[in-house]
Amino acid sequence: MLKELSENWNKYCREENFIGIGSTRKVFRVDEYVIKLHLHILGYEQSKNELHIYRAMAEKGLHELFAKVYYVDEIISIQKYYQPLELKNHQSFELDKNDEAQLLPNLYEEVLDLLDKDFDCFDLKDSSNYGMNKQGKLTFIDYGMSKSLYTNSWVPLAEAGIIPQIDFDVCRICERKRELRMYGDHDQDKRCYSCGKE
Structure with missing residues (x-):
């Protein structure tokens, strides 16, 4: 199935499969996978970062906290699908470790610290960056934006009205x-x- 998705992604990136959109990527669900269509080169950079982070976390035995990245090229990335968190009042929200304590997986705080220090990750407390695993715990699904990418690339493009x-x-x-x-x-x-x- 992965080969089919990577070679014929445009067949699956249709409105009936659409599940979300950000400033740089548009997301489609196909069975247990998501295809993230890169709307801008920054989307590709985020997807490459996610692949790098996933592999590094797998080496540390922490990959269960992250949506697996199967494939990345300049046009798309393919990840494992997780049910997104519900919106509150039609919008995402900032996670509060006291309010969402029952949803936090073991080692969550340690992993947040690793993502900050080792990978320069940005905006990891927004609920739109998480899905729910089968155990009812949070899983990182959107974790490729770094502080440097945000500051040096995203902000100037957003201020210019490009993204x-x-x-x-x-x-x-x-x-x-x-x-x-x-x-x-x-x-x-x-x-x-x-x-x-x-």
Whole structure:
């Protein structure tokens, strides 16, 4: 199946398989896999970082806390699928180790520290970066953004309106408060993804 997905990914990256979108990657589910389609070169850099981190964590025996990365090229990456955490009020939220204590796997704090010190990882407390494993514990599913990549590449591109920032506001079409993809300070098109703004 992995060979089929990597060679014929465009056959599977269709709206009926769509499960999420960020500023640099769009995600599609196919059975127990996800295909992350790189929307920008930064998405490719994030996917390469995830592959590197997964392999390093596997060497330390910590790979069970991470979605396995099976394949990465310039266009896509393929990972194991995990059920994403539910949104609160249609948006992601920052994890609180007291509120979500029952969801945290063993060694969670140690792994966060490793990701910070050894891999320069950024934004790892946002709920959108996690899925749930079969034991009901959090699993890292989006862990490829580094502080240096964010500061040196993502921020200038977002400020220039080349890649979107995520804002939480009322969509002018469905009139629901949702996460909106906004391209720079002068973008006035307040539509959510469901109402047609990619």
